[in-house]
Amino acid sequence: MFYVVQTAPAKEQITKTFIDEMVGSKIKLKSYSLTRDMRKKFGGQWMTVKEKLFPGYIFVETEDILDTYLSSFAVPLLTKYIGREVDLFETLTEKESGWISKLVAEGEEVPVSEIDIAEGNKVTILSGPLTELEGYVKKVDLHRRQAEVEVEFMGRKTVFYLGIEFVKKM
Incomplete structure (x- = not known):
């Protein structure tokens, strides 16, 4: 099961490392700070840059949340x-x-x-995480080379953006 941990912005990776080392050594868990x-x-x-996908948040996958929580008291920045x-x-x-799970299937880096664009401006996703999230894509911005993805997250609709690379136009 996945749980969400809030941490200080720009401190996600160091907090994740503390969780992995201090809590993960006692309890079986996986934590993700997605980029x-x-x-x-x-x-x-055009260059590829890395950005935080959910600034200030870490996802923890564990079956024993109570022990995970109790072991987390020593984690700074959490x-x-x-x-x-x-x-x-x-x-x-x-x-959710x-x-x-689809985003973390290939690790913490999304x-x-x-994508390909056919006649009539029909967008086809050829590879990458959007193939699994196609039903959630609301808009594709070719100028900015990003796809707008809308999902239900913690009881409300949340929008985030994923990078796209235009392959060819038919």
């Missing part, structure tokens, strides 16, 4: 487990866990998806 590859233009050249009420912890829903 995305985005295409940006610098000096007329703010809180989202959805915690006394001894109850809100897990991500099955739908589904799209998170690569650029390759």
